[in-house]
Amino acid sequence: MKSLPRILFAAALTLGFAAAHAADASCDTQATDKKLHGAAKTSFLKKCNADAAASAPAGDAACETKAADKKLHGAAKNSFVKKCTADAAAAKS
Numbered sequence: 001m002k003s004l005p006r007i008l009f010a011a012a013l014t015l016g017f018a019a020a021h022a023a024d025a026s027c028d029t030q031a032t033d034k035k036l037h038g039a040a041k042t043s044f045l046k047k048c049n050a051d052a053a054a055s056a057p058a059g060d061a062a063c064e065t066k067a068a069d070k071k072l073h074g075a076a077k078n079s080f081v082k083k084c085t086a087d088a089a090a091a092k093s
Contacts, residue, residue, distance in 0.1 A: 027052065060085055 027048035063084035
């Protein structure tokens with residue numbers, strides 16, 4: 001069972017990268033819609049991707065790991081991860 005936290009962490013990390021990739025595509029789409037080019041597009045993409053990374057579920061990975069360490073399952077795990085993620089987001093603000 002020691003591999004379970006590793007598997008959960010890897011899954012959460014993969015979801016984080018997927019969300020970051022989706023944010024990149026979303027930011028590119030927004031830049032295209034705004035008809036940005038050159039330095040304006042570069043600046044917009046940098047800020048958009050940074051904002052997306054800040055709101056990405058990176059905190060979720062840490063919270064998932066903590067839940068696995070505490071051996072939480074089911075509703076208790078979901079509740080813990082939800083509160084942990086909300087607390088992490090509030091701490092960033």
